[in-house]
Amino acid sequence: MRRRARVLLIGEVTGVGRSKVQAYFELRDGEGAVPCAIWLDDLEKAGLPDGALRDGAEVVIAGGPDYYPGGGQASPSFSFRATHVRLAGEGDLLARLEALRKQLQAEGLFELQRQLARPLLPKTIGVVTAETGAARRDLLAGLERRGWRGTVVWAFAPVQDRHAAPAIAAAIQGLAAQPQVEAIVVTRGGGSLADLWAFCDETLCRTVAMLRVPVISAVGHERDSTLIDDVAAVACSTPTHAAEAAVPLDCVAARGSLERGIGSLRRAAEAAVAARTPHLVSLARGPARALHREQLALNQKTREIRAASERGIAERLGFQRRLATVVLERARRRAAGPDMERRREALHRAAVALRAHQPERTLERGYALVEAGDGEPVTTVGAAVAAGRVRLRFADGNVGARIEERE
Amino acid sequence: MTEKPDSYEVAVERLEQIIDRLDSGQAGLRETLDLCGEGRELVTYCAAELDAVGEGLKELKLDELAAKLSSSAEAGTA
Numbered sequence: 280m281r282r283r284a285r286v287l288l289i290g291e292v293t294g295v296g297r298s299k300v301q302a303y304f305e306l307r308d309g310e311g312a313v314p315c316a317i318w319l320d321d322l323e324k325a326g327l328p329d330g331a332l333r334d335g336a337e338v339v340i341a342g343g344p345d346y347y348p349g350g351g352q353a354s355p356s357f358s359f360r361a362t363h364v365r366l367a368g369e370g371d372l373l374a375r376l377e378a379l380r381k382q383l384q385a386e387g388l389f390e391l392q393r394q395l396a397r398p399l400l401p402k403t404i405g406v407v408t409a410e411t412g413a414a415r416r417d418l419l420a421g422l423e424r425r426g427w428r429g430t431v432v433w434a435f436a437p438v439q440d441r442h443a444a445p446a447i448a449a450a451i452q453g454l455a456a457q458p459q460v461e462a463i464v465v466t467r468g469g470g471s472l473a474d475l476w477a478f479c480d481e482t483l484c485r486t487v488a489m490l491r492v493p494v495i496s497a498v499g500h501e502r503d504s505t506l507i508d509d510v511a512a513v514a515c516s517t518p519t520h521a522a523e524a525a526v527p528l529d530c531v532a533a534r535g536s537l538e539r540g541i542g543s544l545r546r547a548a549e550a551a552v553a554a555r556t557p558h559l560v561s562l563a564r565g566p567a568r569a570l571h572r573e574q575l576a577l578n579q580k581t582r583e584i585r586a587a588s589e590r591g592i593a594e595r596l597g598f599q600r601r602l603a604t605v606v607l608e609r610a611r612r613r614a615a616g617p618d619m620e621r622r623r624e625a626l627h628r629a630a631v632a633l634r635a636h637q638p639e640r641t642l643e644r645g646y647a648l649v650e651a652g653d654g655e656p657v658t659t660v661g662a663a664v665a666a667g668r669v670r671l672r673f674a675d676g677n678v679g680a681r682i683e684e685r686e
Numbered sequence: 687m688t689e690k691p692d693s694y695e696v697a698v699e700r701l702e703q704i705i706d707r708l709d710s711g712q713a714g715l716r717e718t719l720d721l722c723g724e725g726r727e728l729v730t731y732c733a734a735e736l737d738a739v740g741e742g743l744k745e746l747k748l749d750e751l752a753a754k755l756s757s758s759a760e761a762g763t764a
Contacts, residue, residue, distance in 0.1 A: 400694040402738040405748070422743055429738050434748040453748050457755070528694070530736050537729055537736070540701055544725040547708035551718035 285343045288313065288359065289367055292336045302332060306340065306359070315340060317361040325364045328377055337367040372472050376479050380506055383481075388488035392512040395493045400528045401461035403430045405454030405492075407447055410435040414466045414497070414518045421522025426530035432460060438467040444480030451483075455492045462493050462525045465507060466518045469500035478505035487511060497521035642674035660685060691728065694735045701728045 290306035290313075297303070302322055305312040317340070322332065332338070340361040349355035366374045383389065408414050415433075422431065434450035437443045447465065454463050465478075465487075477483070478498045484506045487494050493512035497520060498505045508514035515521040523529075642648060649657040651666045663669060663682050671678045691697035704725045707713055713721060746754075 398693070398695075400735055400738075402735075419743070419745075426736075428736070428742050428744075430744045430746055432746045432748050432751050450748070453752070457748070457751055533698075534733070534736055537732055540705060540725065541729050543705045543708065544722045544729070547705075547718060548722040551708075551713070551715055551722075555715055 285341060285362075287339055287341050288315075289337070289339045292332060292338055293334050295332060295334055303358075304332070306338070313359050314356070315342075315359040315361050316345070317342075317364060321362050322364065326374075326378065327364065327366065328374060331366055331374065332364065338364055339367045339371070340364045372476065376472075376506060379479070379481055379484075380509060383484060383488070383506070383510065388485065389509050391488050392490070392494055392510060395491065395512055397493045397512060397524075397527065398461045400530070400533075401429060401526060403432060403457075403459040403461055404525045405432045405434060405451075405457065405460040405463040407434045407436055407450040407454065407463065407465045408467060408518075409438045412438075412468060414468050417518035418464060418466055418497075418522050421519040422526060424531075425522060425526050425528075426534065427522075427526045428530070429526070430459075432457065438477065439470070439474055440477075443477035444483045447477060448480075448483045448486045451487060451490065451494065455490050460492060462495060463490075464495045464497065464518075464521045464525050465511070466497040466521050467499070475499050475505050478507040480506075483507065484510045495521050495524045642672065648672040691731060694732060697728045697732050697735070701725055701732065704728070 288306055290308045293305045293307050293312070295302065295304045297319075301316045301318055303314070303316050306315050340359070341363040342359055342361040345358050345360035347353075347356045347358065365371055406415075406418060408418070410433075419431070432454060434454050436446040436450040438447065451463055451465065454460050467475075467478075469475075475498055478496070487496075487507055488510040494507075494510075495513045495515060496505070496507045496511035497515040497518050498507060500516060513524045515524050648671070649663060650670045650672055651657050651662070652668065652670070657663045657666055657669055664685055667682055669680050669682060671680050691700065704721045708718060708721055708725075
């Protein structure tokens, strides 16, 4: 029975279960169901995304009828032995997309475009889109809103049929070949994954990844994820966002900012001049004021010098006078001083000597002085006889005496 | 300023530097006047870049652009 022809079955998976070696499920359609089993080895080889074999999944399986004879504890049963399985419909597309995505990522193709520098203000951008469609209109409106005044180069291409992918790739390459094109937008409106499938084309995505001009993708709506989004420099959810990504600078705001910049420059220049004007004016007045100040200072000095010289003269005069006095005094002293001393000493000595010779001193010792009537001392016998009458002067008084005879 | 900036980004960055410097109030008179002169040239450059074409957004088809380029190349070689 296992040698019977192999067939493909399509249906919805229900009642998934697993043993150590197999996965079991029923494949159901509107007519009924068939029990199926697949060895885990074969399931792994199918490369389905994790959890893809689940209740409700649409799958295509390949295989043939199988019979299990049962045993002591198990009942015999017929089943469909699947050797291959893949997701059907959109699930199938998603699985293939996932596989391709992993492959391109592994090759590093997701990074190339993201490393490109995108100009803030491109002058020319290229756009690949359908000639008729909302995407074209939305993109233009977005660029207008940005206040951008550059050039859009359109490269129209079909965006949905089986010729779409090569045509889009050719359009992108044609734009990239123009040296003035600084960024390329690839855009179309939303749709089913099958509608957008052209933008998951491997050749197209490889082409985009290798371009040196940044590519901005805006394919489908936010929930749609195509492979071109992964390889592009920027992935946007709408054509309007793509316009903003293609021209990162908001030109309207930038013009306002430039006007403010002009204002700042003007104010800075005016302020710089205004701040320095008073100082400049004061500097301009400076020489006259300085001259006046110097004049005043000079006058003051003159007065001070005059006063000082007058004071100096008076002081000098006084000083000279004092000096003359001292000199004269010294000279006088020099001239008279020693003589006076000598005289004074001589006088003293004379006084002492005189005192020693005073008659009173002799009288005190017991002598008596003989004086004539006129007070003259009588010092000889003859004088005494001649005088006849004399006065004897003692220390304590005088007495009169008469000379009687010569002996 | 004697050299034309490489790009709008470069010009705007330099312009911001200039305005920061002027706002700091640390620039002397000579420097301030020089910076203002350079700033005005940068603003003029940036404004021209913003109005690159001057007549609003222009649309061309790729074929027209390619034809224009090839005709101007021929004119150049002729």
